[in-house]
Amino acid sequence: MAIEIKAPAFPESIADGTVATWHKQVGEAVKRDELIVDIETDKVVMEVLAEADGVITEIVAAEGATVLSGELLGKLDTQATASAAPAAQAEPQAAAPAASVEPILSPAARKIAEENALNPASIQGTGKDGRVTKEDAVAAAAGKPAAAARPAAVAAEAPLFAAGDRTEKRVPMTRLRAKVAERLVEAQSTMAMLTTYNEVNMKPIMDLRAKYKDLFEKTHNGTRLGFMSFFVKAATEALKRQPGVNASIDGKDIVYHGYQDIGVAVSSDRGLVVPVLRNAEFMSLAEIEATIREYGLKARDGKLTIEEMTGGTFTISNGGVFGSLLSSPIVNPPQTAILGMHKIQERPMAVNGEVVILPMMYLALSYDHRLIDGKEAVTFLVTMKDLLEDPARLLLDI
Template sequence: MSIDIKAPTFPESVADGTVATWHKQPGEACSADELIVDIETDKVVLEVVAPADGVIKEIVKGEGDTVLSEEVIAIFEAGAAASAPAAAPAAEAAAAPAAEVTTDADKVGPAARKLIEENGLDAAQIPGTGKNGGITKEDVQNFLKNKPAAAPAPVAAAPVVNVAAGERVEKRVPMTRLRATIAKRLVEAQQNAAMLTTYNEVNMKPVMELRKQYKDLFEKVHGGTRLGFMSFFVKAATEALKRFPAVNASIDGNDMVYHGYQDIGVAVSTDRGLMVPVLRDTDSMSLAEVEATIADFGKRGREGKLGMEDMQGGTFTITNGGVFGSLMSTPILNPPQTAILGMHKIQERPMAVNGQVEILPMMYLALSYDHRMIDGKEAVQFLVTIKDLLEDPARMLLDV
């Protein structure tokens, strides 16, 4: 039975998509729900899976082709057997080692094979947890995460063989649709907004001591969810947004839209580019819920499984360059939002406290804002409010 494989239904904000990678080719066996093709849009990469056991009969849209919502991209033959095994007897008759190579290759799934090639890994070193010891995409990701030192060796050795001494090598790679869209939006944000940045610093010692005192109990009570710093910043920002509604607003043409809720986006760095999934109604979320949701965003972001629904909306954004070692930066607005908070590295510095010099863990904070919507006074007071709440976390609980 022939089945039309169609592109996913795109939301109204997405006009079309691009076929990024076909993981299965015509005649190749597919299992039900197995990944067969990735479709890249302006916001996310969508995965299309096989509707049943069978084979792809015909690919209608090749890699790089533009597709519309629900457009037919391939013809699938349900229940059909793969055509590849017909060549197997000839391979077996030619030489025994060739059969062994084919068997080993079959143990590596298409998505896993792509990751292995991109990272220059040796499949023989990766333990497989799939059917009959097969290597899945998750096996490769776990291998990269648990053994980061093992991956660079093959990559470093390869260029020495092929590149002559003194040769100046260049590599031209087309910008992905997602990264091109991100670049366009960042440029537009600077061109279309009266962007200004104000800075302050916060003493992280109170939050660090509170976290140290309760992190083990917190993890035990909340089923393994770890207590990090981001949840404190989300809750502090939520309280500050309630006090300064203009920072939580957006501009739509000549209208100023004030939001009666706090949906905070958290910037997540992925291989495909920067993504900003959104925490919904943060005022009603607990610290544990914030931490668990952010951890889930990070995991799905690395696996390329963040959906469009995760990133739509948002009234404010927090970005944390400190995880990469940034001491200070100027974050760029995420339109149509009017403000974004930048967190940075916690650095011990000598500080004057009541006439005495103390070594304290300090963090620079940066608030970029649209001066068309927010006055400098409001921006500074907003940032000072976040600083005060973090330096005395009890104030968030007492709402003072």
């Protein structure tokens, strides 16, 4: 019995998707609920799973093809077995002279071979039955031997060019990165964006974290105490005091939100994504840390869902993890403000008439001046500074 493999139903906000990776090829057996193909959209990567046990008999939409919701991707035969696959794929190739055997290339591998003018026969295949995988083709293009069963993530970390290489390589921008670029340009062209800065002494939080991090991790089942949870909690309190920073613009209306859904910007190989902490004002430090870690792992593996990235009333971006000392973040519309965290840097500071070396961090608040006045923006950032430099105020609600 033949079953049609179709693209998943896309949400209304997504028009189409791109076939990113076929994890199974024609002639390969699959198990029920096993991953067959990834569909990349403007926001997330959606997985298509096998509806039943069977064998892939046909691939209609190759990697790189654009598909609509419910469009046919391929076919699965539930009555066939892997041994019924085409002879060129199932039978050993040792019976024929090695020079006369045409290696089996996956669609992605064939595309890479064509782009780099590689002879398919010269590529060593490490896949099933000697199949040449995408990673094998990438390794061959780089002039390196392929490693058996090498994960795609390792291949992606390899340098694009050898030292002294003056060649160029053109690759299509991922749909997610293209969408992010579009939204960033839109934000800068439609908003009256302005950035205000301040600095915060991180010593109180660092001392608190050093004192309780082991007990915190033990009490909360391995959840580590980081800095981001303090910033999220301080932001929710500051947003309560300055509701305009938590608002958004809808046409000629101002929408004030009675809740704090905090987006946390996460960098991934496919582009910048912003999963959202729902009702962050009610979350504990442990819940915030655990959820952010979960989002980070999902972003790395491309597992974030539309629901996890939809909405958000305010965003926090931490460029400090990459060493940024100071920057001006771009607002994520329809939000009207974003907080930028930066690297903790020891600097000489004047304290009570004396010079003291303190771990300092610059904070940046970019905001839409159409809605938020300078007084509100500065007051918000000062509130953040006060709460972070005296963390007890977060607990005492003062």
